[in-house]
Amino acid sequence: MSRLGVVVNPTAGRGRGTRVGAAVHAALLRRGHTVEDLSAPSLAAATARARHAAVTGLDAIVVVGGDGMVHLGSNVVADTELPLGIVAGGTGNDVARALGLPQGDVEASVRAIEHGLARGGRRIDAVSVGPPEHSAREWFVGVLSCGFDAAVNARANTMTWPRGSARYVRALGAELGRFVPYGYKLTLDDAVWESAGTLAAVANSPVFGGGIRIATDARMDDGLLDVVVAGPFTKAGVLQVFPGAYRGRHVRHPAVQVLRTRRILLEPDPRLGAIPPAAFADGERVGPLPLLAEVHPGALTVLG
Numbered sequence: 001m002s003r004l005g006v007v008v009n010p011t012a013g014r015g016r017g018t019r020v021g022a023a024v025h026a027a028l029l030r031r032g033h034t035v036e037d038l039s040a041p042s043l044a045a046a047t048a049r050a051r052h053a054a055v056t057g058l059d060a061i062v063v064v065g066g067d068g069m070v071h072l073g074s075n076v077v078a079d080t081e082l083p084l085g086i087v088a089g090g091t092g093n094d095v096a097r098a099l100g101l102p103q104g105d106v107e108a109s110v111r112a113i114e115h116g117l118a119r120g121g122r123r124i125d126a127v128s129v130g131p132p133e134h135s136a137r138e139w140f141v142g143v144l145s146c147g148f149d150a151a152v153n154a155r156a157n158t159m160t161w162p163r164g165s166a167r168y169v170r171a172l173g174a175e176l177g178r179f180v181p182y183g184y185k186l187t188l189d190d191a192v193w194e195s196a197g198t199l200a201a202v203a204n205s206p207v208f209g210g211g212i213r214i215a216t217d218a219r220m221d222d223g224l225l226d227v228v229v230a231g232p233f234t235k236a237g238v239l240q241v242f243p244g245a246y247r248g249r250h251v252r253h254p255a256v257q258v259l260r261t262r263r264i265l266l267e268p269d270p271r272l273g274a275i276p277p278a279a280f281a282d283g284e285r286v287g288p289l290p291l292l293a294e295v296h297p298g299a300l301t302v303l304g
């Protein structure tokens with residue numbers, strides 16, 4: 001039987017988090033595990049609690065929620081031997097989906113976690129990111145983006161209505177009205193991409209934004225990042241290409257390129273276009289460019 005630190009996001013899945021969290025606790029206790037509740041009123045407070053508990057001899061950290069909770073868990077256990085269990089109960093479960101983990105099914109998630117505890121878990125890549133001039137880094141496991149979608153995400157976070165995906169549609173309309181192409185300089189292992197552009201996404205996993213297949217060939221255990229860049233679309237072009245991205249069709253567009261690298265320096269280039277929006281990774285705000293991101297092969301152990 002294991003000693004598990006469980007972090008629940010009460011707001012995940014449109015407010016269903018508390019109920020799902022209670023079901024996870026009950027299921028783990030029923031199966032004889034010791035459960036330590038590490039949930040807190042905010043993401044930052046929950047991260048701090050989980051970090052503190054991680055050094056007290058837990059067998060795993062288990063997060064309950066969406067991609068934001070996977071982000072939290074990754075930032076606690078990446079580059080350590082402590083494994084991460086995921087009970088996917090968010091509105092966006094892109095990382096769980098990419099890993100083939102159950103979604104919205106507590107019993108199946110608990111079985112997957114126990115399977116991982118018994119078999120030792122699965123190693124996947126994690127990505128460190130931070131300002132190039134400082135050594136401070138945070139981790140992500142899904143996709144980092146500093147393109148148009150990041151501007152939409154930031155705008156949606158300032159809105160209180162409507163709820164769910166309708167909020168993103170409203171934010172998209174608002175951002176499209178003021179959209180001008182951004183100026184980028186991206187320095188990869190073997191190439192430099194300097195261009196006006198609409199999209200710059202650094203993908204460790206193939207899907208983000210609640211099902212957008214941004215980097216169809218990205219693998220979470222290949223030691224590589226798939227960098228998806230798109231040239232300067234018009235507003236009409238954005239509207240034309242965006243819906244196809246849910247099926248990964250955008251990569252066929254001549255203005256879209258997919259590059260591969262282990263390390264990438266993302267910088268604004270004001271000569272080429274507007275300052276790109278602050279980056280989001282796993283749906284959480286990271287910060288403005290410049291940013292340096294680097295993949296760490298096998299740095300995260302996931303149960304399941």
Ligand SMILES: Nc1ncnc2c1ncn2[C@@H]1O[C@H](COP(=O)(O)OP(=O)(O)OP(=O)(O)O)[C@@H](O)[C@H]1O
Pocket residue numbers: 008009010011012013014040041042043046064065066067068069070089090091092093283284
């Ligand atoms: N007590 C809390 N613990 C953790 N995260 C919280 C808490 N309260 C609010 N949040 C917020 O919840 C967001 C993450 O939600 P998560 O990804 O787990 O679920 P979700 O339903 O998929 O969310 P969304 O679709 O809104 O991104 C974070 O941005 C975080 O700031």
